Amino acid sequence: MKSWNIVFLALFLLTFSPSVLAQRETDIPELSTVLSLFSATAGPEGIRINWSLDRQSPTIVGFRIYRGYAGVGHFAILSELDPHSANGIMSYAYTDTSAIPGVTYYYKLAALGQSAESVFPVVISAAVKSEETELRFD
Numbered sequence: 001m002k003s004w005n006i007v008f009l010a011l012f013l014l015t016f017s018p019s020v021l022a023q024r025e026t027d028i029p030e031l032s033t034v035l036s037l038f039s040a041t042a043g044p045e046g047i048r049i050n051w052s053l054d055r056q057s058p059t060i061v062g063f064r065i066y067r068g069y070a071g072v073g074h075f076a077i078l079s080e081l082d083p084h085s086a087n088g089i090m091s092y093a094y095t096d097t098s099a100i101p102g103v104t105y106y107y108k109l110a111a112l113g114q115s116a117e118s119v120f121p122v123v124i125s126a127a128v129k130s131e132e133t134e135l136r137f138d
Contacts, residue, residue, distance in 0.1 A: 032057050033111050033118070037091075040107055040126035046097040047126045049107055053090040056083065062112040065094055071106050071123050080112070102130035 034054040041048050049065060060083050066075035079094055099105055104127040110119040 033060060035109070035120050035122065038109060038120065038122050038124055040105075040124045042099075042126045042128045043095075046095050046099045047105060047107075047128060049094045049096065049109075049124075051092050051109055056090045057111070057113075059113050060111050061114060063092065064110040064112055064117065066108040066110065066119075067096065068106045068108075069103070071125065075106070075108055078107070099126075099128045101128045103127060 033056050035051060036054045037050060037052040039050050041050070051063075062083060063081045065078045065081070067078040068075035078096060081092065081094060084092075096105065096107075104125055106123050106125045108119055108123055110117050
């Protein structure tokens with residue numbers, strides 16, 4: 001065998017050996033969370049984003065809201081929020097006060113762990129209505 005084949009085989013065995021896989025599984029926190037509601041509603045203060053969880057993993061350290069200008073493509077971080085579960089209620093809300101009237105925004109949500117992020121596979125959208133001015137000619 002050529003020396004590079006031996007090195008590759010050794011790296012493969014080291015990388016995928018059961019003890020290394022078990023160690024990797026314990027290094028990544030469990031972010032299992034069930035999203036039951038994710039909605040956006042435009043109002044006078046901006047776009048209010050609501051979400052509720054049926055189950056929230058205790059390893060979640062926060063949530064990240066992403067905003068984009070299309071349903072697919074680039075999304076930028078809009079805000080990060082701390083989790084809570086007072087009295088077992090797992091409902092959250094955030095208002096995007098920087099929304100410009102007449103522009104449709106798209107939002108994604110992610111659960112954050114100590115060293116991992118899990119983005120929910122749902123994209124929602126909303127737009128603040130622009131004020132219409134009536135032109136009158138007398």
